Amino acid sequence: xxxxxxxxxxxxxxxxxxxxxxxxxxxxxxxxxxxxxxxxxxxxxxxxxxxxxxxxxxxxxxxxxxxxxxxxxxxxxxxxxxxxxxxxxxxxxxxxxxxxxxxxxxxxxxxxxxxxxxxxxxxxxxxxxxxxxxxxxxxxxxxxxxxxxxxxxxxxxxxxxxxxxxxxxxxxxxxxxxxxxxxxxxxxxxxxxxxxxxxxxxxxxxxxxxxxxxxxxxxxxxxxxxxxxxxxxxxxxxxxxxxxxxxxxxxxxxxxxxxxxxxxxxxxxxxxxxxxxxxxxxxxxxxxxxxxxxxxxxxxxxxxxxxxxxxxxxxxxxxxxxxxxxxxxxxxxxxxxxxxxxxxxxxxxxxxxxxxxxxxxxxxxxxxxxxxxxxxxxxxxxxxxxxxxxxxxxxxxxxxxxxxxxxxxxxxxxxxxxxxxxxxxxxxxxxxxxxxxxxxxxxxxxxxxxxxxxxxxxxxxxxxxxxxxxxxxxxxxxxxxxxxxxxxxxxxxxxxxxxxxxxxxxxxxxxxxxxxxxxxxxxxxxxxxxxxxxxxxxxxxxxxxxxxxxxxxxxxxxxxxxxxxxxxxxxxxxxxxxxxxxxxxxxx
Numbered sequence: 001x002x003x004x005x006x007x008x009x010x011x012x013x014x015x016x017x018x019x020x021x022x023x024x025x026x027x028x029x030x031x032x033x034x035x036x037x038x039x040x041x042x043x044x045x046x047x048x049x050x051x052x053x054x055x056x057x058x059x060x061x062x063x064x065x066x067x068x069x070x071x072x073x074x075x076x077x078x079x080x081x082x083x084x085x086x087x088x089x090x091x092x093x094x095x096x097x098x099x100x101x102x103x104x105x106x107x108x109x110x111x112x113x114x115x116x117x118x119x120x121x122x123x124x125x126x127x128x129x130x131x132x133x134x135x136x137x138x139x140x141x142x143x144x145x146x147x148x149x150x151x152x153x154x155x156x157x158x159x160x161x162x163x164x165x166x167x168x169x170x171x172x173x174x175x176x177x178x179x180x181x182x183x184x185x186x187x188x189x190x191x192x193x194x195x196x197x198x199x200x201x202x203x204x205x206x207x208x209x210x211x212x213x214x215x216x217x218x219x220x221x222x223x224x225x226x227x228x229x230x231x232x233x234x235x236x237x238x239x240x241x242x243x244x245x246x247x248x249x250x251x252x253x254x255x256x257x258x259x260x261x262x263x264x265x266x267x268x269x270x271x272x273x274x275x276x277x278x279x280x281x282x283x284x285x286x287x288x289x290x291x292x293x294x295x296x297x298x299x300x301x302x303x304x305x306x307x308x309x310x311x312x313x314x315x316x317x318x319x320x321x322x323x324x325x326x327x328x329x330x331x332x333x334x335x336x337x338x339x340x341x342x343x344x345x346x347x348x349x350x351x352x353x354x355x356x357x358x359x360x361x362x363x364x365x366x367x368x369x370x371x372x373x374x375x376x377x378x379x380x381x382x383x384x385x386x387x388x389x390x391x392x393x394x395x396x397x398x399x400x401x402x403x404x405x406x407x408x409x410x411x412x413x414x415x416x417x418x419x420x421x422x423x424x425x426x427x428x429x430x431x432x433x434x435x436x437x438x439x440x441x442x443x444x445x446x447x448x449x450x451x452x453x454x455x456x457x458x459x460x461x462x463x464x465x466x467x468x469x470x471x472x473x474x475x476x477x478x479x480x481x482x483x484x485x486x487x488x489x490x491x492x493x494x495x496x497x498x499x500x501x502x503x504x505x506x507x508x509x510x511x512x513x514x515x516x517x518x519x520x521x522x523x524x525x526x527x528x529x530x531x532x533x534x535x536x537x538x539x540x541x542x543x544x545x546x547x548x549x550x551x552x553x554x555x556x557x558x559x560x561x562x563x564x565x566x567x568x569x570x571x572x573x574x575x576x577x578x579x580x581x582x583x584x585x586x587x588x
Contacts, residue, residue: 041405042067042069042076042077042078042401042405043065043067043078043079043080043401044404046400046404047080047397047400047401047404048080048082050397050400050412050414051063051065051080051082051397051400052082053414054082054083054387054393054396054397054414055082055083057414057416057417058265058417059263059389059391059393059414059415059417060083060261060387060388060389060391060393061083061084061085061087061092061259061261061265061388061389062081062082062083062084062085062091062092062096062258062387062388063080063081063082063083063092063385063386063387063388063397064079064080064081064082064092064093064094064096064098064290064291064385064386065078065079065080065081065291065383065384065385065386065397065398065401066078066079066094066291066292066294066295066298066382066383066384067079067080067381067382067383067384067401067405068295068298068299068302068381068382068383068384069380069381069382069405070299070302070303070308070380071380074308075299075308075309077295077299079094079291079292079295080094081093081094081096081291085257085258085259085388086258086259087259087267087530087531088531092258092388093256094290094291094292095243095256095290095291095292096256096257096258096290096291096386097243097251097254097256097257097258097288097289097290098258098288098289098290098369098371098386098387098388099260099270099271099272099285099286099287099288099364099366099368099369099371100285100287100288100289100294100364100369100371100373100386101285101363101364101365101366101369101370101371102209102284102285102362102363102364102365103287103362103363103364103371103372103373104282104283104284104285104286104287104364105212105283105284105285105348105362106301106323106348106349106362106373107231107235107287107348108166108212108215108216108219108227108231108283108284108348109166109323109347109348109349110235110305110314110315110319110323110348111219111227111230111231111234111235112137112162112166112215112218112219112347113137113315113316113318113319113322113323114234114235114315114316114319115135115219115222115223115230116135116136116137116319117316117318117319118223119134119135119222120134120135120136124222125223125224126221126222126223126224128144128222129143129144129146131143132144135222136162137161137162137163137166137322137347138161138162138163139161139162140158140159140160140161141160141161141162141165142157142158142160144162144218144222145189145217145218145221148186148189148190148217149189149192150192150193151170151171151172151192151193151195151197152193152194152195152196152197153171153197153200153201155200155201156170156171156197156200156201157193159201160201162215162218163322163327163347164201164202165211165212165214165215166211166212166215166347166348167205167327167328167345167346167347168205168206168207168208168211168328168345169201169202169203169204169205169206169327169328170197170201170208170211171197171198171199171200171201171202171203171204171206172192172195172197172198172206172208172210172211173198173199173206173207173208173568173569173570174206174207174208174209174210174543174568174569175195175208175210175449175568176209176493176494176540176543176544177450177493177494177495177521177544177567177583178191178195178210178449178450179210179213179280179493179494180451180491180492180493181272181274181276181277181280181492181493182276182277182492183213183280184276184279184280185213185214185215185216185217185220185227185280185283186217188210188213188214188280189214189217191448191449192210192214192449193449194447194448194449194450195210195449196581196582196583197570198568198569198570198571198582199570199571204570205328205329205330205345206569206570209284209285212283212284212285212348213280213281213283213284214283215283216282216283226279227282227283228246228247228279228282231246232245232246234314235297235314238307238310238312238314239293239296239297239300239307239314240296241289241293241296241297242293243256243289243290243292243293244287244288244289244290244293244294245287245288245289246278246279246282246286246287246288247275247278247288248270248272248273248275248278248288249275251288256290257270257288258369258388259368259388259530260367260368260369260388260390261368261388261389261390262367262368262389262390262538263389263390263391263417263418264417264536266525266528266529266532266536266538267529267530267531267532268367268368268523268525268529268538269529270368271366271367271368271494272286285364285366289386290386291384291386294373294384294386295382295384297373298373298375298382298383298384299382300314300315301315301320301324301360301375301382302375302376302377302380302381302382304317304320304377305317305319305320322346322347323346323347323348323349324346324349324351324360325346325351326344326345326346326351327344327345327346327347328344328345329342329343329344329345330343330344330345330350331343339354339355339410340352340353340354341353341354346360348362349361349362350362354399354402355408355410357376357378357379357402357406357408358376358377358378359374359375359376360374360375360376360377361373361374361375363394363395364394365390365392365394366390367390367494367523367538367540368388368389368390369386369387369388369389369390370387370389370390370391370392370393370394371384371385371386371387371394372384372385372394372395372398374395374398374399374402376402379405379406381402381405381406383398383401383402384398385397385398391417393415396412396415399412400412435513435515435553436515436553436557438457438458438484438485438486438487438502439457439460440553440557440558440559441455441457441487441500441515441517441551441559441562442455442456442457442460442487443455443559443587443588444587444588445561445562445585445586445587445588446585446586446588447583447584447585447586449583450583450585452588453489453491453498453585454466454489455487455488455489455498455500456469456470456487456488456489457487458470458482458483458484458486458488465490466488468490469488469489469490469497470482470488471526472488472490472497472524472526473488473497473499473524475524475526475527475535476524476526476535476536476537483499483501485501485502486499486500486501486502487499487500487517494540494543494544495521495522495523495538495540495544496522496523496524497521497522497523497524497537498519498520498521499519499520500517500518500519500549500562501517501518501520502515502516502517503516503517503518513552513553514550514551514552514553514577515550515551515552515553516548516549516550516551517548517549517550517551517562518546518547518548518549519546519547519548519549519564519567520546521540521544521547522537522538522539522540523537523538523540524536524537525537525538544567545566545567547564547565547566547567548564548565548566549562549563549564549565550562550563550565550577550581551563552577559587560586560587561578561584561585561586561587562584562585562587563577563578563580563581563582563583563584563585564581564582564583564584564585565577565580565581565582566582567582567583568582570582
């Protein structure tokens, strides 16, 4: 275990925008506990022991922590690190880099506001479209990007503004299987028109990464720079966040990047290995940072957008207010956790309260990493936690810090790993015999929003694609065998593999028959990854649940298409399979 308690201004000076030559490697990170009067008590021995419990219980290989306190514009910080950043036993340190996932969203919303402020004060370098006189969070997307923006619902197409997209109320839900690793913000934006909305515009808050993947295109279009360049120039550089980047290659070359692990302990590749994928995910979850740099960002947010050391405004005051003010209700029921209030959603932030203390927060999670940033504006306290696992533990150590620093008299507990082992696919339903051969359902299916996916029948090794897909699934199946009543696919999406298992057949071909399947989406590593070369798989049930599928067969026995019925949240649809489906795939 390692804990550091340091005065930010004394050590780096950590928050000084003038200290561009500062090297985070100069921070002492192991072997001693450093103390400074200004930062005393921010990470207590009790909190340190609690954090170590996550390592000892195999909940995460590594964990780093930053705790920031403001006092009359002076800044103190403490840093802690526990466990390892690599499977080779390299220790996690405060300068270890992690993907911070959706904690990145506040960088997008702040950058959007900074660009708007440029337009408001005549600092813009790109003109707005004809007829558009101002650029604000109320600006409609149709006016801003008339050649790109369109949704299936015409009212939402015309009326949706930037605030709607950033506060998750466009009517679209997650649709995480829609995008591929070859997408760009622009290519995604042009396909949004084909996605069925689950709600009307502003009817219901529903988390939708699609809009945060798309909106960097606005900043790129109207700033004259790439989104990543704009954020670096206006936020990272002024705050001396020298290690923070959207570029995984740069992070790897620093020698400080953490490896990524799933909650069962298996190592997986960082999800955005390809530079194009890293660029695509940037707005929604692409920032790579460490506890030291995130302390600088946390202190600035805690100080309402002003760097508390240099007194430089990073986030204009009105932008800070817009982004951190709750606009929507994210969770309206408090019975599940009596310590928490109703949870609101602003623009990339979740305002709420914990035991009567206001918090502005956001979590992050992608395969292999989770993160949490909690800002307590009335208590002048901020906490950052970065973990190299995708188990949902990111809030627990920050809450323990808050309990300890504020004297809330709460005893934290270590969670348990889920019992039992996940199943790669459902067991065959032997009572269900296909009315037509299973290979009739094999082939390529297309959807204008989702693209295409090709399913292979068992035993079909006629193409390298099918041979590979079947081999991958066999690698994780009992005795190396696969279900003869299932179809198998690989895909370049957030999960890499899909299986459709027959659960019931149609009653006959007298009229168009419906054949039912169960869809499971997950990632398979047939050769393992890292040191462990045994096959394994990673599920994604939290964002891509097992899904009912109905496929239609005409009177001639031809499969015409399949509908994925309950992939997304929202109102239950009625009507034909095509009308009820969240995603309808035509078979080609």
